[in-house]
Amino acid sequence: MAAGTGLRERKRIQTRRTLNQVAVRLFLERGFDDVTVAEIADEANVALTTLFTYFPEGKAALVFEQDEDRAEALTRAVRDRSPETDPLSAVEAFMGSRLPFESGDPESTRVLDLIFSTPPLRAYVRTKWTDCEDALTALLADEWHEAESAGLRALSRFVLESPDIAARADAPADALATIFANLRTGWGLD
Amino acid sequence: MAAGTGLRERKRIQTRRTLNQVAVRLFLERGFDDVTVAEIADEANVALTTLFTYFPEGKAALVFEQDEDRAEALTRAVRDRSPETDPLSAVEAFMGSRLPFESGDPESTRVLDLIFSTPPLRAYVRTKWTDCEDALTALLADEWHEAESAGLRALSRFVLESPDIAARADAPADALATIFANLRTGWGLD
Known part of the structure; x- marks a missing residue:
């Protein structure tokens, strides 16, 4: 997959990782129930729609850095x-x-x-x-x-x-x- | 349980059985998804709130005549x-x-x-x-x-x-x- 090594793919991986890291940090600080996906998106500097593009399964999926099948x-x-x-x-x-x-x-x-x-x-x-x-x-x-x-x-x-x-x-x-x-x-x- | 043999208890059992029978008949006729709980209540001549009193777990529970633990x-x-x-x-x-x-x-x-x-x-x-x-x-x-x-x-x-x-x-x-x-x-x- 040549595309996998391109700039776009690297950016995709980085955005996903950032969202995962922010989510895990906030969940650990305040508990899963008291953190909204909107806060996570905000703190990671991405739009909420972007968050759902990267994590279509929603809030719980954010604990995983990778989305392997x-x-x-x-x-x-x-x-x-x-x-x-x-x-x-x-x-x-x-x-x-x-x-x-x-x-x-x-x-x-x-x-x-x-x-x-x-x-x-x-x-x-x-x-x-x-x-x-x-x-x-x-x-x-x-x-x-x-x-x-x-x-x-x-x-x-x-x-x-x-x-x-x-x-x-x-x-x-x-x-x-x-x-x-x-x-x-x-x-x-x- | 003396109460279990009283008129009230017999009526309770009868209402539950009726709701179960009506629900199963309608589900068999038209499929589970195409029958509403309102229709079932209506056909059984009970209020919708009564249906939910007897079947608090909702539509799927209606397939069971008894509510044993x-x-x-x-x-x-x-x-x-x-x-x-x-x-x-x-x-x-x-x-x-x-x-x-x-x-x-x-x-x-x-x-x-x-x-x-x-x-x-x-x-x-x-x-x-x-x-x-x-x-x-x-x-x-x-x-x-x-x-x-x-x-x-x-x-x-x-x-x-x-x-x-x-x-x-x-x-x-x-x-x-x-x-x-x-x-x-x-x-x-x-």
Whole structure:
């Protein structure tokens, strides 16, 4: 993508990053509910319509600097895994490298605490995962040369719900590993 | 409950049933989206405010004749199970006796088809189950004399998501049994 390296693309990335940084700072200072999108736009020196162009999903989306298509990124992580890695382990590793499991610097930890203490933010993050259900079901069916089935869909849904559950535990990464281990045993994958 | 047998209570039950029957008939005739709650109230000869007194959760709730507290009913089913039944089997039997698994008469089957082809109705039914997550987690912890944990919460959530997944399968009851069997194996309960 030649366009991706141009001035316009760099400006786009910078504007998005600025909006994200301003939003996170204001949310941390005053709490998610007490900050309006109009204030964020104002403080970032962009028009409100511009904010919604960059963050069409609205206020909760502002906590993410990037707007990756998570189903696409997840699919890529599974497709590009090393030969000795099974598909489910690739999904687990992909999850583990992201919120709320990435071994964060203090700044990430504050953002994480903000997300998991703010119901609309937590709901937004959860949806980011669970929206991948159709994609993950199709992907696993393809990888394992199986027909799509209720059992496979259940596995996909349960895997994608796991981060939301694990995030509440005292040791989220351990909790995620435990849930994945249970699912592997249950679905005969170990 | 002496009050439960009085005239007022019988009238209450009758009004609720009438609203349910009218709503289901109109939804089946013209589709959920093309029927307003005002029409339903009108056709049932009650004021719109009365309709919302009986169905405070609104239009989707009208598909249910009864307004049982599902977490409470589920808890009772587990507490009152026979001695040879384990808690998870009691949950499975409770689910199996309800939508979308009850071996229905033709009328129930039509209502089922309506629910599972209408996204807002399907979402409503799904919520009826998933809202039981806290109650089921606490109940299983108590039954098994365990501390509440991420693993136990995961099991509860996955169990409660199962009806929504199984309902899409060609043979919903078989799909539910399969998912429960996988979960039992995974959580070391078989």
